[in-house]
Amino acid sequence: MNRHERHTTLLELLAERHRLDVDSVAAELGVSVATVRRDLDHLAEQRLLTRTRGGAVAHSVSYELPLRYRAVRHASEKERIARAAAAMARRGMVVGLNGGTTTSEVARALATRADLRGTPDDPALTIVTNALDIAHELAVRPHIKIVTTGGVAMPHSYELVGPLARHILGEVSLDIAFLGVDAVDAESGAGAHNEHEASVNALLAARAERVVVVADSSKLGTRAFARICPVEDIGTLITDAGAPERSARFEERGVSVVQV
Incomplete structure (x- = not known):
């Protein structure tokens, strides 16, 4: 160790x-x-x-563990989830990403896809995020256009929250939003422990044509304090194969489940 x-x-x-x-x-x-x-x-x-x-x-x-310490938990599962999520993006899309260890992996998987080529004048993807760490990591990628929200930085998640973040998100439209969550339940939907983060994440979901929740199986069937979106708004759930019985509950509610 x-x-x-x-x-x-x-x-x-x-x-x-x-x-x-x-x-x-x-x-x-x-x-x-x-x-x-x-x-x-x-x-x-x-x-x-x-x-x-x-x-x-x-x-x-x-x-609550800061993000840098939570990153190593369920690391292999998160990497597989991220690769499956990144494969859903198409050139020219506007992609939304909130903060978290899983979405950080999604950002890396998107940035390293060999088939997504572009230039600063012709980016392969536009990524809209309220996560400082994701923006920092992707800002050096010339084939990706990064749009960040304003707002107040949360010390544990590096997410920007508050009126400034909501104002920017209210002005954009997303093709797809990949949401990392603290909990996701087939009855109550996706949630976060912090109500300020949940509020901004809810707007990310509302501005997206398609919502994809990326969550390892430890978060399935659990609830958090603040709701991000109801289960009806989740188009796809990408998770690992650790809890197939919990995944089946989402399919019964009309959510497309991808297990990796």
């Missing part, structure tokens, strides 16, 4: 337990007590936890 993987695991354990003991965690991870202390000190410096005598505690019970 490398340093980044240890940090991710420590934060996941902290999210579940809200308190960690150095000795217990060291034994659980199979590393030295000194290593765990250094890791916790590093995470405390980033204000991701609070160090205590002999361990650490979460800042709050609503603890």
Whole structure:
């Protein structure tokens, strides 16, 4: 287990337990007590936890992993989902992407498709996003035109939210929107934990001719605080093969399900 993987695991354990003991965690991870202390000190410096005598505690019970630490969870599934999503795009399309680890993978898959060639004067795709990390990564791709919203940056997701973001999205039309979600349920639809992110993501969906939810199977059949869109608005769900019984529920509601 490398340093980044240890940090991710420590934060996941902290999210579940809200308190960690150095000795217990060291034994659980199979590393030295000194290593765990250094890791916790590093995470405390980033204000991701609070160090205590002999361990650490979460800042709050609503603890959420920052995007850079969530990226390694279900990584292979997200890569397969991203490739399937990117294959749906056609040259000349206007594509919407919200923030998240899965949509970041979709952005990379779109950017590296060999058949999507273009120039700054004749871009292969126009991508509209409220995600700072996606915009930053794709801005150097000369064959992709990047349109970003304004707004206030959310520290965990790097998404821009608020009136400025909604204003820009209200002025554009999208051929397809790929939405990363915190939860998606066959009854309640797609959701996000944060209501500000959900509001902007809902507008991305509303401005798109086709809505594609990209979510690994751990998010299927779960609900989040704020709804992005009802299940009737989801044209396609791209997920992994981890929960076929949950996927079947979406097909019963008329959603096209792609399992990879």
